[in-house]
Amino acid sequence: MFKYASIIIILSFLISCKPETKKEVIDNLPSKVTVASFxxxxxxxxxxxxxxxxxxxWATWCAPCIKELPxxxxITNKxxxxxxxxxxxxxxxxxxxxSKLIPFINKKKLVSKVILLDAPNENEWIPKINESWSGAIPATIIFNKNKQSFYEQSFTRDELLKELEKFIKT
Amino acid sequence: MKKLQLILLLFTATLIFAFTTNTIVGEGYKVGDIATDFSLKNIDDSMVSMADFKDAKGFIVIFTCNTCPYSIAYEDRIIALDKKYKNLGYPVIAINPNDPEAQKGDSFDLMKVRAKEKGFTFPYLLDVGQKIYPQYGATKTPHVFILQKESDGLRVKYIGAIDDSSRNADAVKTKYTENAVDALLAGKTINETTTKAIGCSIKVKS
Structure with a gap:
């Protein structure tokens, strides 16, 4: 009996962890912005x-950033x-x-979490993100508890998904 | 006990490997390198080279443009730098590194318009063909390179930001560029020779 119960528990756990779990995307409720210090x-x-x-x-005025936002x-949807x-x-x-950020988020109906980083002294915090970052945007970090990669570049869809896969598969 | 040590060793090794970061490191000058001169078209249609400035002791070369909000936020501060240091031997030379085909607002004609509107007191050059900014290793606008004339050429003395508060001129605490030029003028060592700031990536046709 105990054996069956544990199998059911494991199964249900597996099912709930299915990667393709559909996230509820509510159209009229775009992501909220949090303003954060460094x-x-x-x-x-x-x-x-x-x-x-x-x-x-990224930033609303950064054309290459907006191009890669989708x-x-x-990823957020997937x-x-x-x-x-x-x-x-x-x-x-x-x-x-x-005047700019909230209207943009609403217009694009962004679902990913948005943080407005209100951090002056850039020379102090940029190297803390990555020593090699010159400060140009777009820039991206992908990390988990095992590894991290930093990219001072624009992504194509395929490039980004390929980079992400390196983190998910390991 | 041995097992524990092994586990610890493996764990440390994994950590070291795991945190080796992938980065794309740009080519370009480092502080101490000799910078190339150039011959680029100025907004008055003349060609400008640093060799033309016989009396200059050096230059404040700033890669900047019309369209980047960070560049715009710095326009008045760049004019102030030129006014302060031109007569002391360190004029500002602004270079727009963007390809106007990739960023329409940064065309040569619109550079003329912007320079007139703001009353630029310094040359504002277009990096036609985008040959110069990669040699310097500029990655964004604005991006400052302070050069000093030495017997063997123009030596890079500082690379980085204008000051520590790009988004708010009233909150500036440290003026990196001024501090660096002041040190050069006084024959002293520059405190911070490289600094970082947020900026717009340089626009290249895809």
């Missing part, structure tokens, strides 16, 4: 859970947050939160 944001970088994090630095959104979490870190000017 200290607050750093806690995400230090996460030691089982997720893979895809953190993209690929990040695709994977359950417990497995892969996409965080779009906006480097829009903090005084443009109401």
């Amino acid at each position: 200290k607050e944001f750093e806690q995400i970088l230090n996460s030691a859970d089982d997720k893979t994090y895809v953190i993209n630095f 690929y990040f959104e695709e 994977y359950p947050t417990e497995k892969v979490e996409v965080i779009l870190v906006s480097l829009d000017f903090p005084d443009k939160l109401e």
